[in-house]
Amino acid sequence: MQIRPVGLLQAITEGDPVERSVASQVDELQAVAQQIRSAVETVIEGKPEAIELSLIALFASGHLLIEDVPGVGKTMLAKALARSISGTAQRIQFTPDLLPSDITGVSIFNSQSRTFEFKPGGVFANVVIGDEINRASPKTQSALLEAMEEHQVTVDGVTHPLPDPFMVVATQNPIEMEGTYPLPEAQRDRFMLRISMGYPVRASEVAMLDHHGAGDPLADLQPVTDVATVAGLAETVRTIFVHGAIKDYLVAVLEATRHSPDVRLGASPRAGLQLLRAARTRAVLRGRHYVIPDDIEALAGPALAHRILLSPAAQLARRDADEVVESAVRSVPIPDRD
Known part of the structure; x- marks a missing residue:
């Protein structure tokens, strides 16, 4: 951990024109997030960091990619998050035979009215759970690009808006697993954060055996808020103050990933925008x-590691993308007031 210059925090607080209404909204968002956290923790044992990153993506209007081996609770986390906010949820099982129209929808000819009627696909929901997204073909995966970026889909030249809030929570197995396709770079760039569940510690796994063995905690999970509240609080996040020195620091981190000898393709400007929204939410x-x-610093790994492409030399050296991003962050000095 780098040492923080004393003058920076003073400059930030002095330059923050916070209003009383904003402060109350911050308190409300913090309280609602804690309620969602407590609800999800009744289903997911011993994963506070993964739950927090999920909440950050939710209130930052971003999308979440959960990557890990099968059976560690990826889909369970996505379902618990969807149920806790009382929104509509659709689960799309990504398989090799899944078609793009299954995701976006299709226009069907009505013989009675002699017109084409649009039948929405699985993407029309507040929370879309993409189960094992990298088992579908790249063409099908790409059907999500417009939806994730612009919150709309275009079918037969007609644009259809998606619900608000709209969040894709996709799970994927490591690409070394059999029957998987690597996600296209453009789609990985649409995900605000990537997290890894990992195996639970022994105490949490024992508790999971007790709770899940006696019943289904997900079935007992009750909504603690609604989608209108979540959408309103997401707008509050956009008003959070960011000092100019922090913006310069963020861009310097992005540039460090682009100039690293271990990186073939660095973080994009979209990555910077989403990292800033995530930082505001945190x-x-x-x-x-x-x-x-x-x-x-805390969100650079989850926000950037899945977006960069390592150089052939780094791949041969078995460098990890998270390790490369961490090294890039360490190379950037912490901003001072001057």
């Missing part, structure tokens, strides 16, 4: 109405 979840360097 600040709110910690009760702050301003962003500090710690927010950027």
Whole structure:
């Protein structure tokens, strides 16, 4: 952990024109997030970091990619998050025979009215659970691109808006697993954060045997908020103050990934925009109405590692993308007031 210059925090707080209404909204978002966290924790044992990153993606209006081996609770986390906000949820099982029209929808000719009627696909929901997304072909995966970026789909030249809020929670197995396709770079860039569940610690796994063995905690999970509240609080996140020095620091981190000798393709400008939104949300979840360097540093790995392409030399050396991003962050000095 790098040492923080004392003058920076003072400059941020002095330059933050926080209003009383914004402060109350920060408190409300923090309280609602805690309720969702508590609800999800009744289903997912011992994964506080994964749950927090899920909440950050939700309130930052981003999409979440959950990557890990089968059986560690990827789909369960996505379902618990969807159920806790009382929104519509659709689960799309990505298989090799899945068609793009299964995701976006299709126009069907009505013989009685002699017109084409649009039948929505699985993407029309507040939370779309893409189960094992990398088992479908790249063509089918690409059907999500417009939906994830613009919150709309275009079928036969007609644009159809998606519900608000709209979030894709996709799970995928490691690409070394049999029957998987690597996600296209353009689609990976649409995911705000990528997380890995990992195996639970022994105490959490024992507790899971007790809770899940006696029943289904997901069936007992009750909504703790609604989609209108989530959408309103997501707008609050956009008002969180970001000092100019923090923006310069964020861009310097992006540039460090682009100039790293271990990287063939660095983080995109879209990555910077989404990292900033995620950092604003993290600040709110910690009760702050301003962003500090710690927010950027903590989220750089989950927000950037899945977007970069390692160089052939780094791949031969078995370098990890998270390790490369961490090294890039360490190479950037913490901003000072001057």
